Each structure stands twice: as C-alpha cells, then as structure tokens.
Amino acid sequence: MVAASGDAQPDGRPTRLPRSARRKQLLAAAQEVFVAQGYHAAAMDDIAERAGVSKPVLYQHFPGKLELYLALLDKHCDAIVAHVQAAMEATSDNKERVRGAVEAYFDFVDHESEAFRLVFESDLRNEPAVRERVERVERGCIAAITDTIISDTGVSKSRAELLASGLVGAAETAAQFWLAGGRQVPKSEAEALLAALSWRGIASFPLQGEPQEGAWAEGEPV
Structure with missing residues (x-):
C-alpha cells in the first residue's frame, strides 16, 4: 500500500505534503488500483483509501477519475x-x-x-x-x-x-x-x-550519398 501522508504531527494530525509530493503519491496509488482492477472497476474511494487520504483531498488534485487516469x-x-x-x-x-x-x-x-x-x-x-x-x-x-x-x-x-x-x-x-x-x-x-x-x-539501406539499388530505391515500387 502507498504510504499515507508521512509522520503525524504532535497533535495527531497528518503532516501536510507539498503539492507535488502529494500528487506523486496519489498517482502511485491510482496506478496500483487501475492496474489491479481496470479503469471501469476502480473507484475514487479505492484510490483515496490506497493513498491514505480523504476523498476531498483526492478531488483537490484531480476533478474526476478520467482526469486522474489521463x-x-x-x-x-x-x-x-x-x-x-x-x-x-x-x-x-x-x-x-x-x-x-x-x-x-x-x-x-x-x-x-x-x-x-x-x-x-x-x-x-x-x-x-x-x-x-x-x-x-x-x-x-x-x-x-x-x-x-x-x-x-x-x-x-x-x-x-x-x-x-x-x-x-x-x-x-x-x-x-x-x-x-x-x-x-x-x-x-x-x-x-x-x-x-x-x-x-x-542495414541494407545505404548511408546518404551512397548509390541506392534494389526495389526499395527512391521511386521504385516495393
């Protein structure tokens, strides 16, 4: 399973990842789910769970399943x-x-x-x-x-x-x-x-400048 958002803060809240790191994490989780289940069977709930984030966090980065897949x-x-x-x-x-x-x-x-x-x-x-x-x-x-x-x-x-x-x-x-x-x-x-x-x-094609022979020569039918 893809790691969630890192170590928790002293108050128990998850550490906030930089946007680029979060996006990378979500894409990794999505790839696992899409490959395992196929696009049609995969659900955003599954991807959020695999990434260890809430669905709102997932939707902050990707407006829908197709956009995530693309x-x-x-x-x-x-x-x-x-x-x-x-x-x-x-x-x-x-x-x-x-x-x-x-x-x-x-x-x-x-x-x-x-x-x-x-x-x-x-x-x-x-x-x-x-x-x-x-x-x-x-x-x-x-x-x-x-x-x-x-x-x-x-x-x-x-x-x-x-x-x-x-x-x-x-x-x-x-x-x-x-x-x-x-x-x-x-x-x-x-x-x-x-x-x-x-x-x-x-390798049968000569370098430029060398004579061209055979059926593949420029202008010849192949």
Whole structure:
C-alpha cells in the first residue's frame, strides 16, 4: 500500500505534503488500483483509501477519475518517448541506435510493467482522450527514429516513417509478448534477438550519398 501522508504531527494530525509530493503519491496509488482492477472497476474511494487520504483531498488534485487516469498516461507516455529519443541521440552508430530503441521498450516493460499495461493494455482504449495519448506515444517514437533514418539514408520522409513504424511496432509487440509470456527468454537475449532482426533489415539501406539499388530505391515500387 502507498504510504499515507508521512509522520503525524504532535497533535495527531497528518503532516501536510507539498503539492507535488502529494500528487506523486496519489498517482502511485491510482496506478496500483487501475492496474489491479481496470479503469471501469476502480473507484475514487479505492484510490483515496490506497493513498491514505480523504476523498476531498483526492478531488483537490484531480476533478474526476478520467482526469486522474489521463494524468498517469501523460506521465508514462512522455517517459517512453523520452527513452527512445535518448537512444537515438546517445550514439551515431546506427546499429546501436536500433538496439537502443528496442531496449527502451524492454526496459520500460521490465522496470515499469504496471505502467506498460496501463498504457498499452488499457480497458479504456475507445475513449478518445486515452486513444490520443496512446497514439501520441507511437507518433513520438516514430518521429524520433524517422529523423535518424532520413539524416542517414536520405530516403523520403514517408519512406522513413514507414520504416520507423515497423521498428516501433516490432519493439512494442515483442516487449508485450515477452512480458505476457512470463519473461521466459532472458531480457538481454530477447533484446539482442529483436535488435538483430531489425538491424538486418535497416542495414541494407545505404548511408546518404551512397548509390541506392534494389526495389526499395527512391521511386521504385516495393
């Protein structure tokens, strides 16, 4: 259970937390409840109880359950995109960039499995605001990889986006499958397998300035 509001004051009243600390506490409690019960079954009463606060305190920070859920999604969606962007910026070695993008998803799944389920296995995916956030994750990750592919290969943006979407989709699906399967393959090996699969495809694209050959060349049907 998430800790309540800290040590009590001498008169027995709970210590008041700074607003940012209280918000962090409430989000942690909400995540536990949403993952355990799903959005529809979760109640604000449950979240307040898990956080050790009264409902009025909870409503001071979040006007409703949906707003609380969206705040959690925003937090984790931004984290995933930041991880992929960091992988792209960490090196100029494209093979390592591919591996880094794969690792970003597996690291998130491994260390933040509750958050991953919250984002990608939500029972509220048909809610427009939720769907927009999930799509924003995919767009953000695709954009980060697209820029790298364009700068290195010189292919058009539409082609680079298509390649990037394939890498993102593979990483997301494989990481989700790995988690659901109980992590039967060691994480480092799973990352290496998927990175090798992805790299063997992307490595066939020449660096910018090199001659383009084959069915994928600019202007050629694929």
